[in-house]
Amino acid sequence: GAGREPLYLSALNETQREAVEALDGPVLVLAGAGTGKTRVLTTRLAHLLNTGKAGPGDLLAVTFTNKAAREMKDRVAALVHRTVEGWWLGTFHALAARILRSHAEVVGLKPNFTILDSDDQLRLMKQIVQAADIDDKKWPPRAVLHQVERWKDRGLGPDKIGVAEAGDFAEGKGPEIYRAYQERLKTLNAADFGDLLLHNLTIFLTRPEILERYQQRFRYILVDEYQDTNVSQYLWLRLLAQKYRNICCVGDDDQSIYGWRGAEVGNILRFEEDFPGARIVRLERNYRSTQHILRAASGLIAHNEGRLGKTLWTEDDPGEKVLLRGLWDGEAEARYISDEIEAIERRGGSLGQIAILVRAGYQMREFEERFMTAGVPYRVVGGPRFYERQEIRDALAYLRLVHQPADDLAFERVVNLPRRGIGDSTLQLLHRFARANDMPLTEAALRLVGSDELKPAAKRALGRFMEDLDRWRGFARDLSHTELAERLLDESGYTAMWQNDRSPDAAGRLENLKELVVAMAEFETLGGFLEHVSLVMENAATDSLEKVTLMTLHSAKGLEFDHVFLPGWEEGVFPHQRALDETGLSGLEEERRLAYVGLTRARKRAWVSYAANRRIHNQWQSLIPSRFVDELPKDAIDRVVDPGLYGAGRGGEETDEWSRGRLGESGGREFGRFFSGGNAGRSTVARFGSRRDAFARERSPRLIESASSSRSSGAFGVGDRVFHLKFGYGKVTVAEGDKLEIQFDKAGTKRVMASFVLPADQ
Ligand code: ATP
Numbered sequence: 001g002a003g004r005e006p007l008y009l010s011a012l013n014e015t016q017r018e019a020v021e022a023l024d025g026p027v028l029v030l031a032g033a034g035t036g037k038t039r040v041l042t043t044r045l046a047h048l049l050n051t052g053k054a055g056p057g058d059l060l061a062v063t064f065t066n067k068a069a070r071e072m073k074d075r076v077a078a079l080v081h082r083t084v085e086g087w088w089l090g091t092f093h094a095l096a097a098r099i100l101r102s103h104a105e106v107v108g109l110k111p112n113f114t115i116l117d118s119d120d121q122l123r124l125m126k127q128i129v130q131a132a133d134i135d136d137k138k139w140p141p142r143a144v145l146h147q148v149e150r151w152k153d154r155g156l157g158p159d160k161i162g163v164a165e166a167g168d169f170a171e172g173k174g175p176e177i178y179r180a181y182q183e184r185l186k187t188l189n190a191a192d193f194g195d196l197l198l199h200n201l202t203i204f205l206t207r208p209e210i211l212e213r214y215q216q217r218f219r220y221i222l223v224d225e226y227q228d229t230n231v232s233q234y235l236w237l238r239l240l241a242q243k244y245r246n247i248c249c250v251g252d253d254d255q256s257i258y259g260w261r262g263a264e265v266g267n268i269l270r271f272e273e274d275f276p277g278a279r280i281v282r283l284e285r286n287y288r289s290t291q292h293i294l295r296a297a298s299g300l301i302a303h304n305e306g307r308l309g310k311t312l313w314t315e316d317d318p319g320e321k322v323l324l325r326g327l328w329d330g331e332a333e334a335r336y337i338s339d340e341i342e343a344i345e346r347r348g349g350s351l352g353q354i355a356i357l358v359r360a361g362y363q364m365r366e367f368e369e370r371f372m373t374a375g376v377p378y379r380v381v382g383g384p385r386f387y388e389r390q391e392i393r394d395a396l397a398y399l400r401l402v403h404q405p406a407d408d409l410a411f412e413r414v415v416n417l418p419r420r421g422i423g424d425s426t427l428q429l430l431h432r433f434a435r436a437n438d439m440p441l442t443e444a445a446l447r448l449v450g451s452d453e454l455k456p457a458a459k460r461a462l463g464r465f466m467e468d469l470d471r472w473r474g475f476a477r478d479l480s481h482t483e484l485a486e487r488l489l490d491e492s493g494y495t496a497m498w499q500n501d502r503s504p505d506a507a508g509r510l511e512n513l514k515e516l517v518v519a520m521a522e523f524e525t526l527g528g529f530l531e532h533v534s535l536v537m538e539n540a541a542t543d544s545l546e547k548v549t550l551m552t553l554h555s556a557k558g559l560e561f562d563h564v565f566l567p568g569w570e571e572g573v574f575p576h577q578r579a580l581d582e583t584g585l586s587g588l589e590e591e592r593r594l595a596y597v598g599l600t601r602a603r604k605r606a607w608v609s610y611a612a613n614r615r616i617h618n619q620w621q622s623l624i625p626s627r628f629v630d631e632l633p634k635d636a637i638d639r640v641v642d643p644g645l646y647g648a649g650r651g652g653e654e655t656d657e658w659s660r661g662r663l664g665e666s667g668g669r670e671f672g673r674f675f676s677g678g679n680a681g682r683s684t685v686a687r688f689g690s691r692r693d694a695f696a697r698e699r700s701p702r703l704i705e706s707a708s709s710s711r712s713s714g715a716f717g718v719g720d721r722v723f724h725l726k727f728g729y730g731k732v733t734v735a736e737g738d739k740l741e742i743q744f745d746k747a748g749t750k751r752v753m754a755s756f757v758l759p760a761d762q
């Protein structure tokens with residue numbers, strides 16, 4: 001009997017419906033942009049609940065970006081008319097973090113582990129690369145970290161890196177460095193983003209009963225943007241779906257844009273092998289864009305060779321052609337776009353429906369400046385994000401340290417910020433002591449404060465800081481987390497530091513700190529807030545004012561806007577220079593997919609622009625239009641190029657532009673020389689510094705290690721003759737555990753730590 005069918009089903013076309021109603025068994029929806037893949041996924045979720053096939057607790061829905069997760073939550077909530085908070089609906093990282101918190105001990109972590117951001121990761125890797133004694137000019141820590149992350153993306157732990165895989169990367173020390181890095185993370189009670197998935201896999205594979213529990217729970221699994229899953233995400237899904245095989249993935253091979261992060265389009269092809277009998281659904285009608293936009297995007301992506309290939313059509317109006325505009329320089333481009341935006345607004349368009357999508361974060365600044373001058377409200381998504389601002393990171397480090405005493409990276413960041421007279425030598429000593437005794441820096445500091453190992457001033461300063469920390473931890477128990485934050489920032493002298501700062505951006509920083517407390521208020525606990533921060537890498541706008549969105553192409557995936565501006569289509573900018581330097585086409589094809597993603601975000605109109613001159617990393621460069629510009633089908637675009645941009649006769653106003661450009665060029669060179677001079681000087685210092693470090697490493701740690709291994713605490717007795725690295729020879733007068741009082745021949749009586757003392761022969 002045909003009952004009355006739910007409204008959400010009648011809002012679908014026939015193929016979409018087929019994908020929604022095939023509730024049981026594996027389903028793969030493979031379709032182009034704007035064909036309703038995400039709509040299918042959210043409707044399917046609603047349908048599962050509506051038919052009673054599943055309750056909220058039986059569902060696992062995964063997507064890629066936080067923004068997409070938010071959007072999916074909103075769409076589902078609207079369909080099912082209730083809140084979806086607490087459901088297993090989110091990004092791979094957020095879901096994996098949630099699972100890991102419940103079973104942290106399986107992989108040697110505590111449940112309150114910290115999730116590191118890229119800054120922390122890099123700092124850690126620097127230390128490890130240095131200790132590994134490899135040429136860090138040839139193997140910069142950033143590159144080593146990248147390799148480790150790729151291994152994690154492929155689901156490979158340090159023990160899985162065979163000789164062939166390791167190759168001569170980092171002088172063959174790749175696996176060793178990877179292992180050291182993982183061990184450090186464990187000591188810090190921390191995980192990086194890649195670990196979240198990798199640790200989940202370890203848990204599932206070593207503890208089948210845990211896996212079984214999650215398989216049982218997630219009877220229905222839904223995955224958006226499937227083309228961008230990497231191997232470890234893929235394995236994670238496959239393990240979870242193995243029992244019920246009710247998995248529905250939607251994706252588009254033409255939008256695979258995370259190859260550089262280890263995503264594998266091959267996962268789409270493997271789906272049918274891994275889930276035999278899978279139903280494959282293809283959607284071809286695009287509901288998002290006008291004909292011209294769609295034709296431009298399809299014409300462009302047709303230049304890629306490695307495609308599964310598909311048809312896309314729309315019943316929408318032809319609409320306006322894509323506007324292609326060549327301009328003098330980046331500033332002119334920003335001015336042009338901001339003028340166009342004001343024109344859209346005058347015609348009644350909404351700022352919230354306008355996006356500017358850039359290839360790389362640094363391109364945003366020019367627009368930000370222009371918008372501030374012109375008074376165009378805008379928000380930045382991705383790029384230099386709120387939580388990545390210096391003052392916010394500092395404040396977060398304070399909070400992290402209070403929340404999790406073993407967080408060494410946080411300790412290091414704030415121990416002398418504002419300046420408290422705790423210098424590098426003190427920190428080095430702390431580090432050595434902590435390493436020799438395998439303890440966190442906080443604990444090492446506590447022990448050293450009671451000794452004479454530190455200079456009196458440093459000792460007092462560190463002692464005060466440790467007392468402060470102790471008091472703040474008390475606040476963490478007794479006060480609300482927002483009050484804690486305010487007291488912490490005031491009592492530490494951190495806010496005073498910016499109040500006394502005369503630089504023009506100090507006021508803005510103080511505002512940001514206030515905004516941080518506002519952001520915290522949305523969470524119930526400090527732990528909950530910190531978790532949110534580690535996961536949410538974007539500045540979710542809190543106010544409702546309509547704003548232009550400025551974001552990278554990567555973070556725009558899955559979203560849509562009436563009006564989309566795509567600036568910077570120049571060779572070397574987009575496609576990115578890295579892709580051009582690569583041998584083979586894969587990098588370039590990924591750039592082209594990114595362009596396709598950009599164009600297909602637009603509902604009504606798209607603008608593509610390029611500049612003839614641009615200042616890139618403080619150097620003026622002449623640029624030629626992107627090859628993608630020429631690949632746009634002529635009948636879908638209107639091209640307007642300012643005359644004389646590329647070397648033709650110049651006159652009138654153009655001369656001004658020209659001379660401005662030339663001036664800029666020579667100015668740029670001057671500037672460049674000034675800097676490279678400065679850099680050369682600095683790198684000499686750095687080289688000297690690292691050589692000195694290496695020297696110190698060679699001498700002292702070995703002494704310390706042998707001291708601490710042969711003489712564990714308490715191994716010295718009164719009357720023993722000893723040698724101390726700083727104070728020389730002496731005789732033990734008091735021995736209390738690892739603390740000794742020694743009458744030194746030259747330095748007088750000092751209290752020192754046993755770790756820093758060697759037995760002397762006589
Ligand atoms: P992308 O590949 O960019 O992620 P998508 O395939 O996920 O796109 P959706 O975002 O789900 O596409 O849909 C694109 C737009 O088309 C949305 O605004 C959606 O509401 C609308 N849409 C999808 N299906 C239909 C339909 N059957 N009728 C009307 N509108 C639809």
Ligand code: MG
Nearest residue numbers: 037038039558
């Ligand atoms: Mg989508």
